[in-house]
Amino acid sequence: MSKRADFKNRDRFIQLGIAISTLRRMRGMSQEQLAEKANVSRSFISAIEAPGLARPFSLVVFFNIADALDVDPADLINASVFPERILKNKK
Numbered sequence: 333m334s335k336r337a338d339f340k341n342r343d344r345f346i347q348l349g350i351a352i353s354t355l356r357r358m359r360g361m362s363q364e365q366l367a368e369k370a371n372v373s374r375s376f377i378s379a380i381e382a383p384g385l386a387r388p389f390s391l392v393v394f395f396n397i398a399d400a401l402d403v404d405p406a407d408l409i410n411a412s413v414f415p416e417r418i419l420k421n422k423k
């Protein structure tokens with residue numbers, strides 16, 4: 333997988349990173365704790381959570397993070413993706 337996200341998916345990765353960061357904090361976990369439970373490095377978690385940075389990652393990592401946060405992967409996706417109708421509404 334390329335380390336750069338396609339332009340089309342850039343915002344999706346950013347939103348997912350924000351959802352992961354928010355849920356991690358709600359769970360009272362540090363990035364180090366999440367990284368250990370998800371079997372990745374703390375710097376990788378930091379890159380995923382960085383606002384404005386689209387850091388693509390594999391489904392294996394995604395599932396590991398969801399498991400570490402004790403959340404269904406579908407719920408994590410739903411928490412991170414704004415429907416297109418909302419994004420296009422400029423009110």
